[in-house]
Amino acid sequence: MTDQGERDFNERNIEEFRANGGKVGGQFEGFPLLLLTSTGAKSGAQRVNPVAYFDIDGATYIVGSSAGRDRDPAWAFNIRAHPDVTVEIGADGPTAVTARELPREERDSVYEVIKQRAPGFAEYETRTDRVIPVFELMRA
Template identity: 35%
Template sequence: MLYGKEHVDRYRATDGAEGHDWNNTTVLLLTTTGRRSGQKRTTPLIYQRHGDDHVVVASKGGDPAHPEWYLNLEADPEVEVQVKADRFRARARTATPQEKPELWRLMAATWPQYDEYQTKTDREIPVVVLERLAD
């Protein structure tokens, strides 16, 4: 089972042949710019497609605080995404209250633990839409 830095390294080295399919779901690599350090940070995240967009959840396992990658993209929404061998720039945004119910259902169908995570925290877990930018 791949986790953390090892997951990122194997995914990159194999263009996702190792690491894209994980625990009966799919994973992309999201690279944000550190809001304090300015350094690039890459996180493997469960995703689904919604039209042309990719959708991820800032769950942090139901922790009371948002994950670092989410705080980073709030400060700088221009991100890099890798899905298998496809690498592209995207703009990240939090789903609107109108969009969220449908996108939450999509993601919870993929990873049912998201519903459990939401019951563990008072914060509203954000759903993030990654919109591909033209090259």
């Protein structure tokens, strides 16, 4: 998918998410998605991305899988530079959170649970040599 094609795809999903109280159909049907608003690492512009999330043991996590591409998604670079972000979950309005990238040992443990819940993430891991990052979203 081209960068423009990916932007258009994300825009359609963002509109559908907001119009349907956090629900998105198609390939995301029934999958827990949130809208992540981050500040561009270089541009400083606000960026909104639909991102899968996982509630595990009372914590909320997002995964920079980029569908197994060899590069982290742009939002991962953004939140490393500016960890104060907002998320929209379901019909709830934006909530301020701080993103914390998990250190390797903690990441590996959480990623095992993620792969059990969503086997596609195990496949993503086989497509790339990079360590797929996991971020915890902590209420500000």
